[in-house]
Amino acid sequence: MSPSEQSIPHGHVLRYNLRERLTHWVAAAAYIYLLSTGLAFWSPWLFWLAAALGGAQVSRMLHPWAGLLFFASVWNMYVMWARQMKYTDDDRKWWKAVKYYSTNQDDKMPPAGRYNAGQKFLFWGFFWSSLLLLLSGIIMWSPQYFAWHSLIAMRISVLIHASAALFTMGLFMIHLYMGLFAERGAFGSVIRGDVSIAFAKRYHPAWYKEIVGESSSPRK
Amino acid sequence: MSQATLRVQKISGHAGSVPGEDTQREYTVCKLIDTTTCIGCKACEVACMEWNDLPFGETVFDNTYQTMPETRWNYWNLILFNEHEREDGSLMWLMRKNQCMHCAEPGCLAACPADGAIVQYTNGIVDFQQANCIGCGYCITGCPFDIPKMNPKTHRVFKCTLCTDRVSEGLEPACIKSCPTGCLHFGSKDDMLDLAGKRAKQLRDHSNFPKAGVYDPPGVGGTGVVYVLHDATNPELYGGLPKNPHVPLSVKLWKGPLKWLGNVAMIGGLVGLFVHYLRYGPKAREEEDLAAKPGGGKS
Ligand code: HEM
Ligand code: SF4
Ligand code: SF4
Numbered sequence: 001m002s003p004s005e006q007s008i009p010h011g012h013v014l015r016y017n018l019r020e021r022l023t024h025w026v027a028a029a030a031y032i033y034l035l036s037t038g039l040a041f042w043s044p045w046l047f048w049l050a051a052a053l054g055g056a057q058v059s060r061m062l063h064p065w066a067g068l069l070f071f072a073s074v075w076n077m078y079v080m081w082a083r084q085m086k087y088t089d090d091d092r093k094w095w096k097a098v099k100y101y102s103t104n105q106d107d108k109m110p111p112a113g114r115y116n117a118g119q120k121f122l123f124w125g126f127f128w129s130s131l132l133l134l135l136s137g138i139i140m141w142s143p144q145y146f147a148w149h150s151l152i153a154m155r156i157s158v159l160i161h162a163s164a165a166l167f168t169m170g171l172f173m174i175h176l177y178m179g180l181f182a183e184r185g186a187f188g189s190v191i192r193g194d195v196s197i198a199f200a201k202r203y204h205p206a207w208y209k210e211i212v213g214e215s216s217s218p219r220k
Numbered sequence: 221m222s223q224a225t226l227r228v229q230k231i232s233g234h235a236g237s238v239p240g241e242d243t244q245r246e247y248t249v250c251k252l253i254d255t256t257t258c259i260g261c262k263a264c265e266v267a268c269m270e271w272n273d274l275p276f277g278e279t280v281f282d283n284t285y286q287t288m289p290e291t292r293w294n295y296w297n298l299i300l301f302n303e304h305e306r307e308d309g310s311l312m313w314l315m316r317k318n319q320c321m322h323c324a325e326p327g328c329l330a331a332c333p334a335d336g337a338i339v340q341y342t343n344g345i346v347d348f349q350q351a352n353c354i355g356c357g358y359c360i361t362g363c364p365f366d367i368p369k370m371n372p373k374t375h376r377v378f379k380c381t382l383c384t385d386r387v388s389e390g391l392e393p394a395c396i397k398s399c400p401t402g403c404l405h406f407g408s409k410d411d412m413l414d415l416a417g418k419r420a421k422q423l424r425d426h427s428n429f430p431k432a433g434v435y436d437p438p439g440v441g442g443t444g445v446v447y448v449l450h451d452a453t454n455p456e457l458y459g460g461l462p463k464n465p466h467v468p469l470s471v472k473l474w475k476g477p478l479k480w481l482g483n484v485a486m487i488g489g490l491v492g493l494f495v496h497y498l499r500y501g502p503k504a505r506e507e508e509d510l511a512a513k514p515g516g517g518k519s
Pocket of ligand 3: 319365367
């Protein structure tokens with residue numbers, strides 16, 4: 001059964017196919033590992049995280065490898081989603097109305113497509129941060145493998161790595177908040193793949209219109 | 221290479237207080253290196269290898285008498301040979317014994333994230349505890365003297381211990397013991413500064429080195445290794461001894477404002493989201509509500 005042929009319960013539509021869902025969870029698992037081990041090295045008060053994850057040496061050894069896996073999955077997202085994440089005029093309107101979005105007055109929001117402007121920001125934020133994390137991380141990794149290392153590059157990289165990581169943490173917190181708490185019904189989309197039609201119409205009306213086609217009566 | 225007989229006053233990557241903090245009764249120890257009487261015999265290099273039982277590595281010949289270009293994880297003590305042409309056209313050989321400076325405010329320790337991988341004893345010695353080292357290399361970025369070096373096989377970092385094991389037993393470091401000209405001295409920091417000052421004065425007054433002086437850089441709080449230099453105004457001549465070393469700005473930014481800002485942002489973000497949820501709750505509660513018109517009222 002190809003991902004697009006999976007059975008969708010009545011009153012639901014497919015939002016994420018198998019490849020999208022798998023990629024999401026590889027990225028999530030790698031990110032949570034990177035976050036936990038990274039935070040352990042960020043603050044002495046969180047160093048116990050590394051101990052809990054198998055020891056500080058092991059955490060240090062695996063963090064960069066998990067980073068490579070994380071970047072690979074982010075890259076895969078880029079391949080799958082970059083085109084859908086293009087900023088449009090509607091997104092500009094969405095940002096202007098963001099205060100209604102954040103106070104649950106969704107009826108006052110301009111209609112969003114498959115991704116609203118906030119989700120697009122999340123995507124690009126993660127994409128560019130991951131690139132920075134990868135490049136700076138590789139430089140920070142280098143002394144383990146090369147007798148040669150550039151002190152100045154390492155000094156700058158540590159700053160970039162920590163700043164980019166912090167930025168993604170902000171994105172990550174909001175992402176979890178939206179997906180788990182605020183937009184009830186969203187979580188199933190990355191597990192089973194589908195969302196209810198009601199969910200689609202409420203949060204992504206333009207996308208819903210697109211997938212059912214103009215033919216279906218747009219009930220409001 | 222933990223030394224139970226020495227108290228610890230600073231610990232890297234450590235949350236909470238430090239056992240030996242504020243308990244100092246010991247002298248701050250210090251090594252004095254008089255570059256003006258060093259003959260470059262390398263006895264100290266050999267003594268260091270012998271006492272610390274370091275595995276031997278290949279030397280690198282570069283048309284000078286220097287053993288290798290820089291210290292290594294298994295070569296902590298290196299005489300740097302520098303040819304220097306003076307203003308009158310005569311040649312001078314500036315030899316400097318290079319090793320960890322045992323900074324009073326060590327950048328390596330400030331940068332290290334691993335609990336107890338770097339400690340500073342109350343006698344001032346900065347010592348790496350390889351058992352706790354995770355091999356991240358942050359200490360390398362923190363050191364203004366480019367001293368910590370990583371063993372590429374075990375991914376742990378090594379450097380001069382100032383013979384902690386000898387000093388804790390009341391002995392002087394191995395290099396001091398081996399020096400045939402007496403250009404190396406060991407004792408309390410006060411005594412060494414006193415001796416160094418006298419020697420520098422002697423050089424200025426009687427040996428035609430008007431710029432002779434003592435190298436004990438204040439940027440890192442002073443060092444546990446001090447030099448007497450013929451020309452203290454130009455330490456760079458001695459194989460790149462930095463004129464005004466300090467913990468790199470990037471490391472200060474990272475461990476200071478960035479850490480502070482990051483922690484406030486993380487905690488603020490969590491609290492903010494929680495309060496947001498208390499105030500606004502979910503956008504729609506149950507599946508049925510989803511179908512309702514946003515903003516209330518059934519369709
Ligand atoms: C993309 C590839 C990545 C590579 C190659 C990489 C590599 C590294 C390396 C070598 C270090 C230094 C040693 C260590 O503490 O383990 C480090 C530190 C760190 N990493 Fe990554 N990493 C990557 C991605 C990430 C991601 C996605 C996060 C997300 C939170 C992250 C968070 C951190 C943090 C917080 C630190 C500690 C920074 C500090 O102490 O200031 N890293 N990383
Ligand atoms: S590599 Fe350096 S900074 Fe990292 S844990 Fe070891 S001693 Fe500390
Ligand atoms: S010279 Fe470098 S390694 Fe030695 S104590 Fe100072 S900062 Fe640490």
